[in-house]
Amino acid sequence: MLIVGELINSSRKPIKAAIDAQDTEEIQKIAKDQHDHGADFIDVNAGTFVGKESEYMQWLIKTVQESVSSPCCIDSPDPKVVETALSVHQGTPMVNSISLEKARYEALLPVIAGTDIKVIALCMSDKGMPETKDDRVAIAEDLINSLVKNNVPIENIYVDPLVQPISTNDSYGMEFMDAIEAIMTGFPGVHTICGLSNISYGLPERKLINQAFVVMAIAKKLDSAIINPLDKRMMANIIAAETLAGKDEYCSNYLTAYREERLKL
Amino acid sequence: MLIVGELINSSRKPIKAAIDAQDTEEIQKIAKDQHDHGADFIDVNAGTFVGKESEYMQWLIKTVQESVSSPCCIDSPDPKVVETALSVHQGTPMVNSISLEKARYEALLPVIAGTDIKVIALCMSDKGMPETKDDRVAIAEDLINSLVKNNVPIENIYVDPLVQPISTNDSYGMEFMDAIEAIMTGFPGVHTICGLSNISYGLPERKLINQAFVVMAIAKKLDSAIINPLDKRMMANIIAAETLAGKDEYCSNYLTAYREERLKL
Numbered sequence: 001m002l003i004v005g006e007l008i009n010s011s012r013k014p015i016k017a018a019i020d021a022q023d024t025e026e027i028q029k030i031a032k033d034q035h036d037h038g039a040d041f042i043d044v045n046a047g048t049f050v051g052k053e054s055e056y057m058q059w060l061i062k063t064v065q066e067s068v069s070s071p072c073c074i075d076s077p078d079p080k081v082v083e084t085a086l087s088v089h090q091g092t093p094m095v096n097s098i099s100l101e102k103a104r105y106e107a108l109l110p111v112i113a114g115t116d117i118k119v120i121a122l123c124m125s126d127k128g129m130p131e132t133k134d135d136r137v138a139i140a141e142d143l144i145n146s147l148v149k150n151n152v153p154i155e156n157i158y159v160d161p162l163v164q165p166i167s168t169n170d171s172y173g174m175e176f177m178d179a180i181e182a183i184m185t186g187f188p189g190v191h192t193i194c195g196l197s198n199i200s201y202g203l204p205e206r207k208l209i210n211q212a213f214v215v216m217a218i219a220k221k222l223d224s225a226i227i228n229p230l231d232k233r234m235m236a237n238i239i240a241a242e243t244l245a246g247k248d249e250y251c252s253n254y255l256t257a258y259r260e261e262r263l264k265l
Numbered sequence: 266m267l268i269v270g271e272l273i274n275s276s277r278k279p280i281k282a283a284i285d286a287q288d289t290e291e292i293q294k295i296a297k298d299q300h301d302h303g304a305d306f307i308d309v310n311a312g313t314f315v316g317k318e319s320e321y322m323q324w325l326i327k328t329v330q331e332s333v334s335s336p337c338c339i340d341s342p343d344p345k346v347v348e349t350a351l352s353v354h355q356g357t358p359m360v361n362s363i364s365l366e367k368a369r370y371e372a373l374l375p376v377i378a379g380t381d382i383k384v385i386a387l388c389m390s391d392k393g394m395p396e397t398k399d400d401r402v403a404i405a406e407d408l409i410n411s412l413v414k415n416n417v418p419i420e421n422i423y424v425d426p427l428v429q430p431i432s433t434n435d436s437y438g439m440e441f442m443d444a445i446e447a448i449m450t451g452f453p454g455v456h457t458i459c460g461l462s463n464i465s466y467g468l469p470e471r472k473l474i475n476q477a478f479v480v481m482a483i484a485k486k487l488d489s490a491i492i493n494p495l496d497k498r499m500m501a502n503i504i505a506a507e508t509l510a511g512k513d514e515y516c517s518n519y520l521t522a523y524r525e526e527r528l529k530l
Contacts, residue, residue, distance in 0.1 A: 166509055167516055173509035177484060199509070203516060205501075205528045212480050212505040219442060219481035236470075240477040244431055244438035244464070251432055251468060263470045 001238050001247075002041070002158075002224035004073045004094065005034030006195065008060060009045040016048055019056050027060065028067035035068040037229040041094050042068065044085075045075035054084040061089050073120075073226075079107035086111065094118040096226075097160065098147070100125035100139050105146075113150040120158045120193055121147065123179070129162060131169075136161040136179035137186070144187050158193040158224055159183050166209070167202035173213065177220040184221035193224035210234065215241040236263045266503050266512075267423075267489035269338045269359065270296075270304030271460065273325060275313040284311060284321050292325065293332035300333040302494040306359050307333065309350075310340035319349040326354050338385075338491075344372035351376065359383040361491075362425065363412070365390040365404050370411075378415040385423045385458055386412065388444070394427060401426040401444035402451070409452050423458040423489055424448050431474070432467035438478065442485040449486035458489035475499065480506040501528045 007030050010016045018026040031042050042064050046056035053076065061072050073094040074085045082095055097120035098108045112119050123130050123139040130136045140159045148154050161179040164172045176199075180192045194217070200209035211234050214225055218241040227234055239262070243254040257263050272295050275281045283291040296307050307329050311321035318341065326337050338359040339350045347360055362385035363373045377384050388395050388404040395401045405424045413419050426444040429437045441464075445457045459482070465474035476499050479490055483506040492499055504527070508519040522528050 170511045170514055170516075174511045203519065204523045205505075208501055208505050208528055208530070209509065212502055213509055215477050215480045216484035216506060216509055219484040236473055237477055240470075240473050241481060244474065244478050244481055246435045246439045249435055251435075254468065258469045263473055265473070 001218070001242055002191070002193070003039050003229055003235075003238075004041045004043050004096075004193070004224070004226040005031075005037075005039030005070075005229045006043050006226045007034055007228060007230070008043060008064065009075070010048040010056070011045070019046060019049065019060065022059065024063050024066075027063045031064040031068050031070075034229050035070045038235060039070055039229045041073040042070050043073040043075050043096065043226060046081075047076060053078065054081045057081055057085045058088045061085055065090055077104060079104065079111060082108060083111050086117075092116045092118070094120065094158070096120045097122045098143070099123075100143055102126055109147075109150055112152060114152075116156065118156045118158060119147070119152060120160050123159065123161045129164065131164075131175070133175045133178040133182060136175070137182045140179070140183050140187070144190055154187065154189040155191075158191045159187075160193050160195070163194050163196065163198045163213075165201035165203075166199055173199065173216075177217055180217055180222050181220040184223070191224050192222050193226060194222065195226040207231070207233075211237050214238060218242060218245050221245075232262070233265050236265060239263065266483070266507055267305050267456070267458070268303050268494055268500075268503075269306045269308050269361075269458070269489070269491040270299030270302075270335075270494045271308050271491050272299055272493060272495070273308060273329065274310040274340070275321070276310070281313055284314070284325065287324065289328050289331075292328045296329040296333045296335075299494050300335045302497075303500060304335055304494045306338040307335050308338040308340050308361065308491060311346075312341060318343065319346050322346055322350045323353045326350055330355055342369060344369065344376060347373060348376050351382075357381045357383070359385065359423070361385040362387045363408070364388075365408055367391055374412075374415055377417060380417075381421065383421045383423060384412070384417060385425050388424065388426045394429065396429075396440070398440045398443040398447060401440070402447045405444070405448050405452070409455055419452065419454040420456075423456040424452075425458050425460070428459050428461065428463045428478075430466035430468075431464055438464065438481075442482055445482055445487050446485040449488070456489050457487050458491060459487065460491040472496070472498075476502050479503060483507060483510050486510075497527070498530050501530060504528065 044060040046053045071091045071093045075096040099122040121143040123136045196210045199213045200206035239257045309325040336356045336358045340361040364387040386408040388401045461475045465471035504522045
């Protein structure tokens with residue numbers, strides 16, 4: 001499972017404050033904590049700073065990369081912000097995200113075409129959010145085919161079918177999970193990814209829902225997630241689920257996690 | 266989710282002791298605890314008492330039924346024991362279990378044919394334990410077709426594809442889960458059930474594995490389980506997973522469980 005650590009996001013109050021104060025130590029501590037708990041990429045988002053997003057994004061990337069070896073996941077819907085972010089990033093980042101929305105797609109495609117950059121492909125089009133599995137798979141198909149045609153290797157594409165809250169429609173959980181399975185089965189080599197927390201919006205005990213959801217999605221072949229790696233039970237659930245999904249030869253990853261007390265909850 | 270409470274099993278030391286001592290109070294306490302925590306059926310097993318299994322099974326059923334309204338799940342591989350158990354059971358029980366093993370099948374079939382009894386159909390034949398999804402589905406198909414032909418309504422059949430330990434083969438989790446999905450999709454009206462704990466045999470932190478496994482199996486359409494209903498996190502996971510699987514209109518079961526503090530872990 002590829003883990004993107006979600007914590008360095010300016011929509012979270014302590015992060016907004018740390019960015020405002022240019023608090024290098026605080027940002028580096030959170031980056032290091034996430035890295036040490038298993039994050040493969042560190043998401044960086046400065047989206048709440050209108051007019052200063054590019055500047056702060058560059059600062060975040062430099063700050064994070066001074067402290068950890070994990071590359072960043074550059075999280076902005078604005079292709080211009082992504083481009084300036086890429087100019088300071090060392091190594092191969094992930095970009096969060098491209099979509100089928102025409103303006104976003106056309107502006108971001110030249111930035112990633114022919115590179116090694118990993119890209120999250122949101123199942124969103126100018127028609128809005130998809131409702132059903134079939135809507136999601138149709139958008140995914142267009143995105144994958146078009147990206148591959150433009151020299152983005154399929155192995156670098158992380159399709160996010162977009163989670164919607166189960167509290168607004170009973171079927172949103174299965175529509176999402178069935179989309180994951182259809183995309184993973186239908187496009188060999190592609191990855192799937194998602195931010196989880198939207199699924200539990202409007203319900204109590206959200207962690208319980210989020211933790212169960214990631215485990216169910218792994219049963220349906222999800223292979224990447226944008227999560228809080230400091231949530232010990234979430235990480236333990238992912239390790240157990242991957243073992244059960246047959247992705248852990250001789251249960252060796254599970255047993256290593258046990259010895260390192262990462263399963264002690 | 267139909268829940269069979271697994272605790273009253275003579276292979277567990279305190280239960281063996283309580284049966285030995287004919288300790289009515291202890292058995293009734295465990296029956297009531299399981300009922301109060303959501304068990305739809307109370308499993309009763311006296312299998313360790315060779316020569317006395319029938320007598321003790323009858324005592325267990327009478328003892329349990331004096332204290333709770335949940336019917337019993339009569340748990341014995343011996344058709345004679347099942348038959349004497351049925352003679353004292355009030356209401357409609359579940360029988361655990363029939364299989365495709367010839368002797369067992371032929372002896373138990375006349376006992377359940379044409380009745381309202383619910384029956385667990387183990388995916389086991391005289392060739393032994395199935396290894397793959399396809400082996401399981403083939404046995405399930407034979408069992409379902411034959412039972413239905415003999416006037417066992419498909420709605421009363423609970424297919425158990427048999428869990429084998431993930432520690433012995435990386436693929437055993439997915440072979441089981443894919444069998445669940447194929448059976449539920451291929452035979453509308455049938456149910457699937459399983460005892461979970463075998464999946465984690467030989468591994469540490471077995472509860473973590475068992476809890477993740479049931480959630481994954483629900484994503485693959487499992488609709489019944491033989492578990493310990495006193496395991497609060499297991500029950501909370503099941504409630505969350507069923508909500509996410511679209512089986513909880515308006516999340517009302519989840520919200521009720523929350524109000525009753527059953528999600529407080």
